[in-house]
Amino acid sequence: MAIYELSRRKFLIVAGSLAIASLAGGNVLAFKKAIEKERERSKYKWAMFVDATKCTECVKSIGLDKKPPCVIACDRENNVPEFGDKLRDPQWIKIIGLKSELSGEVIYFPLMCQHCEHPACAEVCLSKATFVRPDGIVLIDYHRCIGCRYCIVACPFGARSFNWYPPEEGLKEISPLVQTRGHGIVEKCTFCVERIDREVQRAEKEGRKPKPIPACVEACPNNALVFGNILDPDSDVYKMVVKYKPIRLRAELGTNPSVYYRL
Amino acid sequence: MEVEFKKIEGTSLGYWAFVIITGAIAAAGVGAWLDCYIHGDYLTNLNNSVTWGLVIAGVLLAIGLSAGAALVFTALDLFGKKEFEVFSRFGPLFAALWIGAALAYIFMDIGRVDNMLPNVIMNFNPTSIFAWNAFLYTSYLAIVLLELFVRFEKMERLTKLLGVLAVAWAVAVHTGTGLILGMIFSRSLYHSPLHGPIFVASAISSGTGLAIVTLYLTFKFTNRELSVDLIRPLAKIMGITAMIIGYMLICEFFTLMYEPANWKAGFFAYFSPFWAFMYWGMIFIVGIIIPVFIIWNPSQRVRNSIKWLSVAGVLNTIGIWCERMFVTVPGLAFPRELIPGYETVYPSYLSKPLMYFPSLHEWLMFFGIFAAVYFLYALGIKFFAILPEKAG
Numbered sequence: 162m163a164i165y166e167l168s169r170r171k172f173l174i175v176a177g178s179l180a181i182a183s184l185a186g187g188n189v190l191a192f193k194k195a196i197e198k199e200r201e202r203s204k205y206k207w208a209m210f211v212d213a214t215k216c217t218e219c220v221k222s223i224g225l226d227k228k229p230p231c232v233i234a235c236d237r238e239n240n241v242p243e244f245g246d247k248l249r250d251p252q253w254i255k256i257i258g259l260k261s262e263l264s265g266e267v268i269y270f271p272l273m274c275q276h277c278e279h280p281a282c283a284e285v286c287l288s289k290a291t292f293v294r295p296d297g298i299v300l301i302d303y304h305r306c307i308g309c310r311y312c313i314v315a316c317p318f319g320a321r322s323f324n325w326y327p328p329e330e331g332l333k334e335i336s337p338l339v340q341t342r343g344h345g346i347v348e349k350c351t352f353c354v355e356r357i358d359r360e361v362q363r364a365e366k367e368g369r370k371p372k373p374i375p376a377c378v379e380a381c382p383n384n385a386l387v388f389g390n391i392l393d394p395d396s397d398v399y400k401m402v403v404k405y406k407p408i409r410l411r412a413e414l415g416t417n418p419s420v421y422y423r424l
Numbered sequence: 425m426e427v428e429f430k431k432i433e434g435t436s437l438g439y440w441a442f443v444i445i446t447g448a449i450a451a452a453g454v455g456a457w458l459d460c461y462i463h464g465d466y467l468t469n470l471n472n473s474v475t476w477g478l479v480i481a482g483v484l485l486a487i488g489l490s491a492g493a494a495l496v497f498t499a500l501d502l503f504g505k506k507e508f509e510v511f512s513r514f515g516p517l518f519a520a521l522w523i524g525a526a527l528a529y530i531f532m533d534i535g536r537v538d539n540m541l542p543n544v545i546m547n548f549n550p551t552s553i554f555a556w557n558a559f560l561y562t563s564y565l566a567i568v569l570l571e572l573f574v575r576f577e578k579m580e581r582l583t584k585l586l587g588v589l590a591v592a593w594a595v596a597v598h599t600g601t602g603l604i605l606g607m608i609f610s611r612s613l614y615h616s617p618l619h620g621p622i623f624v625a626s627a628i629s630s631g632t633g634l635a636i637v638t639l640y641l642t643f644k645f646t647n648r649e650l651s652v653d654l655i656r657p658l659a660k661i662m663g664i665t666a667m668i669i670g671y672m673l674i675c676e677f678f679t680l681m682y683e684p685a686n687w688k689a690g691f692f693a694y695f696s697p698f699w700a701f702m703y704w705g706m707i708f709i710v711g712i713i714i715p716v717f718i719i720w721n722p723s724q725r726v727r728n729s730i731k732w733l734s735v736a737g738v739l740n741t742i743g744i745w746c747e748r749m750f751v752t753v754p755g756l757a758f759p760r761e762l763i764p765g766y767e768t769v770y771p772s773y774l775s776k777p778l779m780y781f782p783s784l785h786e787w788l789m790f791f792g793i794f795a796a797v798y799f800l801y802a803l804g805i806k807f808f809a810i811l812p813e814k815a816g
Contacts (some may be wrong), residue, residue, distance in 0.1 A: 258770025340485020345535025
């Protein structure tokens with residue numbers, strides 16, 4: 162009898178924990194499904210095409226000691242501070258130089274947030290400060306970010322920066338159109354989400370297709386950057402991606418980035 | 425036989441000197457943190473590549489010390505090892521102090537404590553192992569404090585129940601902590617499921633190791649009696665788990681190095697001068713081989729000396745601390761390969777592995793919390809009856 166009672170109790174404990182675990186697991190799945198559904202409903206998925214052949218020419222002609230126009234425009238538009246401490250300065254766009262191991266040729270291109278479909282950063286974020294919008298843009302809620310920097314550790318590209326310094330001390334002028342940040346939190350490229358939202362609102366009112374242009378795309382003198390809605394087969398970005406069959410960085414990880422590079 | 429727990433007197437000059445010195449170091453640590461919090465975290469030597477360093481290693485170490493102490497002392501009690509009842513209050517106290525230390529390290533490391541408290545609770549992210557850990561750490565602290573309380577009240581059945589819970593939680597807490605690093609799939613030096621079990625083993629090993637030293641010094645300086653018959657089994661637990669850590673690290677080493685894509689990162693972690701010194705020298709020789717040689721020394725005089733076993737405990741704890749640094753830093757310091765077949769040449773700081781050495785602020789925070797634990801411990805054994813006058 163005693164044995165029977167003991168095993169029943171054990172059974173209840175095990176069954177109870179399994180029930181709780183499956184509830185929690187079910188919730189996670191339901192939560193993911195809700196996001197997927199919302200994403201399917203969205204008419205937009207913003208993506209960028211980068212023609213690195215043009216970027217390489219541009220960077221070489223300007224010189225590595227100066228910032229190219231895309232970076233200058235981004236910094237000004239998004240209130241990205243500068244302290245002359247490259248390892249710690251927030252950088253929404255970094256110029257990266259890669260040398261071919263075969264030919265020794267160096268290619269340059271801008272590296273920004275790749276706005277992954279399954280971002281590692283949002284997956285690891287403790288407080289859901291990083292999240293993916295239905296239109297594919299990965300954003301940070303600066304009031305939720307606790308500054309643990311786990312997302313920087315997880316990001317496969319190094320696209321994120323922590324505010325090691327109080328950012329207001331590194332800004333010469335402040336653009337009123339984009340939110341400023343405080344020290345102790347993480348920031349990164351938003352695809353100029355404020356511009357996108359303004360343009361989408363305006364276009365939907367006027368009954369036309371929105372054509373938002375992020376600051377870096379606008380500033381590029383060589384049309385090396387192409388931005389648009391990749392779900393729309395008429396969009397330039399869709400056409401470029403189909404035509405040039407560009408690569409995506411670290412695609413093997415399965416995060417499904419939204420930035421395409423033509424090497 | 426009923427164990428009689430007794431407060432220490434704590435009136436000697438030495439005692440107060442110890443309290444004042446540890447208190448001062450702890451205060452300096454809090455000062456260093458406040459400086460970082462108010463002026464910016466540039467005061468650390470961390471940057472956007474090496475974003476985690478000494479203080480995060482402190483989190484990992486402290487959680488280990490806590491989980492280890494809870495696991496060993498509570499498990500020994502649950503298995504009915506009556507002779508260890510003398511440590512039945514020390515175990516949970518040690519565990520509570522170190523999990524408190526781990527939480528303090530987390531508070532010190534994160535950029536915005538003010539954002540932390542509401543958001544981690546209100547916006548719990550089920551896909552984040554770190555978020556689950558935040559829940560595990562706090563509930564674990566509550567469990568060990570409750571366990572300590574029921575041990576004082578001598579509630580037998582509750583003690584057993586909480587003991588089982590504490591052991592289960594300690595395993596979960598440590599597996600979860602290891603997987604904070606192990607789940608990071610974008611860095612080959614991080615991505616290993618063995619991080620979970622390695623962390624559990626490191627916890628048991630270092631938790632027991634530091635407990636041995638702490639017990640030895642406490643009994644010595646309060647003129648109490650501590651028998652080596654109680655310390656030797658603890659040291660053996662430490663030695664066996666240390667060997668298990670070594671075994672798992674070697675498995676990880678061979679698996680990682682088998683993949684050609686990992687050779688560059690692997691050579692940096694295992695064979696570049698500084699990290700080779702940390703890995704082979706500090707973890708294997710100092711943390712594992714020398715302690716094992718002391719514990720199973722051919723000479724009776726060594727293996728049956730509490731002093732030598734304490735030395736083994738210290739060395740093992742230092743080795744595990746180096747292991748914490750080793751799992752945290754090289755994975756971040758080594759640059760990513762964005763496109764296979766292309767080597768990053770610009771910017772220069774992303775083209776080669778970075779050096780990281782903690783700044784004064786980080787050392788102060790690290791040792792500040794360490795000192796705070798012993799500050800509270802010294803006060804704890806004065807105001808509460810934690811240890812018996814004679815053990816063993």
